[in-house]
Amino acid sequence: xxxxxxxxxxxxxxxxxxxxxxxxxxxxxxxxxxxxxxxxxxxxxxxxxxxxxxxxxxxxxxxxxxxxxxxxxxxxxxxxxxxxxxxxxxxxxxxxxxxxxxxxxxxxxxxxxxxxxxxxxxxxxxxxxxxxxxxxxxxxxxxxxxxxxxxxxxxxxxxxxxxxxxxxxxxxxxxxxxxxxxxxxxxxxxxxxxxxxxxxxxxxxxxxxxxxxxxxxxxxxxxxxxxxxxxxxxxxxxxxx
Amino acid sequence: xxxxxxxxxxxxxxxxxxxxxxxxxxxxxxxxxxxxxxxxxxxxxxxxxxxxxxxxxxxxxxxxxxxxxxxxxxxxxxxxxxxxxxxxxxxxxxxxxxxxxxxxxxxxxxxxxxxxxxxxxxxxxxxxxxxxxx
Numbered sequence: 001x002x003x004x005x006x007x008x009x010x011x012x013x014x015x016x017x018x019x020x021x022x023x024x025x026x027x028x029x030x031x032x033x034x035x036x037x038x039x040x041x042x043x044x045x046x047x048x049x050x051x052x053x054x055x056x057x058x059x060x061x062x063x064x065x066x067x068x069x070x071x072x073x074x075x076x077x078x079x080x081x082x083x084x085x086x087x088x089x090x091x092x093x094x095x096x097x098x099x100x101x102x103x104x105x106x107x108x109x110x111x112x113x114x115x116x117x118x119x120x121x122x123x124x125x126x127x128x129x130x131x132x133x134x135x136x137x138x139x140x141x142x143x144x145x146x147x148x149x150x151x152x153x154x155x156x157x158x159x160x161x162x163x164x165x166x167x168x169x170x171x172x173x174x175x176x177x178x179x180x181x182x183x184x185x186x187x188x189x190x191x192x193x194x195x196x197x198x199x200x201x202x203x204x205x206x207x208x209x210x211x212x213x214x215x216x217x218x219x220x221x222x223x224x225x226x227x228x229x230x231x232x233x234x235x236x237x238x239x240x241x
Numbered sequence: 242x243x244x245x246x247x248x249x250x251x252x253x254x255x256x257x258x259x260x261x262x263x264x265x266x267x268x269x270x271x272x273x274x275x276x277x278x279x280x281x282x283x284x285x286x287x288x289x290x291x292x293x294x295x296x297x298x299x300x301x302x303x304x305x306x307x308x309x310x311x312x313x314x315x316x317x318x319x320x321x322x323x324x325x326x327x328x329x330x331x332x333x334x335x336x337x338x339x340x341x342x343x344x345x346x347x348x349x350x351x352x353x354x355x356x357x358x359x360x361x362x363x364x365x366x367x368x369x370x371x372x373x374x375x
Binding site: 001003004006007010074076077078091093094096098099100101102103106107109110113114116117119 | 246253254256342359
């Protein structure tokens with residue numbers, strides 16, 4: 001019997017709301033939206049955590065920035081370091097710059113281990129950067145994160161939207177609440193496809209200045225991207241959450 | 242300590258299993274400790290001892306901890322080897338201690354150097370059995 005599963009609820013007890021930021025496909029800016037959302041919610045005054053579950057391509061640490069020598073402290077488990085005001089946990093603390101070729105059962109094990117040993121503080125929001133796709137981690141996260149609310153990121157491309165439609169169907173079948181859809185890299189000429197029964201939260205502009213602001217939260221928060229995301233976050237924190 | 246987090250998990254699970262099995266009192270708990278996770282056995286046993294005392298259902302249980310050697314099998318060439326044959330730095334050993342799966346970032350098959358291997362034994366903490374009275 002795996003002893004770790006029984007303790008996960010206890011570990012998540014200090015968190016008011018868990019938001020899983022997901023996308024059907026990679027490359028739509030999901031990690032940037034997840035990290036950005038954590039930063040703007042923290043700036044608004046909420047207590048925020050960020051958990052990177054994109055084990056194959058973790059990147060929130062690049063967007064968030066922070067000294068490389070940061071490690072979680074050990075205190076009856078691991079305590080997330082505070083990185084720019086955010087309690088931050090990622091597998092990169094342990095894999096560093098090396099790839100971690102994990103198969104499905106390994107992904108499940110690593111996810112359970114992280115959730116079983118991380119001692120989050122009192123948080124208003126835990127933002128989870130989900131892996132792309134509908135595989136093991138997505139299903140595991142739905143199961144172990146105890147009813148996370150999903151925030152779906154897409155782009156105006158039909159390629160992304162086709163996959164998002166499938167993600168929406170899957171989440172509805174699983175009875176998972178969906179907060180809404182954010183369209184990233186929006187262009188004024190495009191009209192985003194609306195997904196039936198799912199709230200459209202807004203459109204984040206393609207922002208030339210974003211790349212230069214990665215790893216520097218102060219600059220990041222001054223981008224057009226962050227300004228728009230802040231409006232969405234305010235709306236979300238007042239209404240749906 | 243991380244050992245405490247895992248001991249808490251074992252106690253929570255033992256309680257849950259005892260309730261599900263309608264046990265009035267648990268008399269014995271057997272735990273397997275996978276070598277890969279490099280748990281400090283003394284700290285883990287001490288934590289268990291303390292935590293069990295706080296639980297009326299488990300208070301009188303005899304806790305038995307068994308070490309299970311960690312063993313790997315390469316999916317590419319089929320060779321098998323033991324964790325104890327690895328020569329890892331303290332930093333890497335500590336990373337594996339927290340999340341055993343990160344072994345895949347650092348360990349390679351000694352014969353063909355593939356990172357595609359499985360842990361066939363001794364991964365982590367496992368509640369092997371629970372004895373009690375109904």
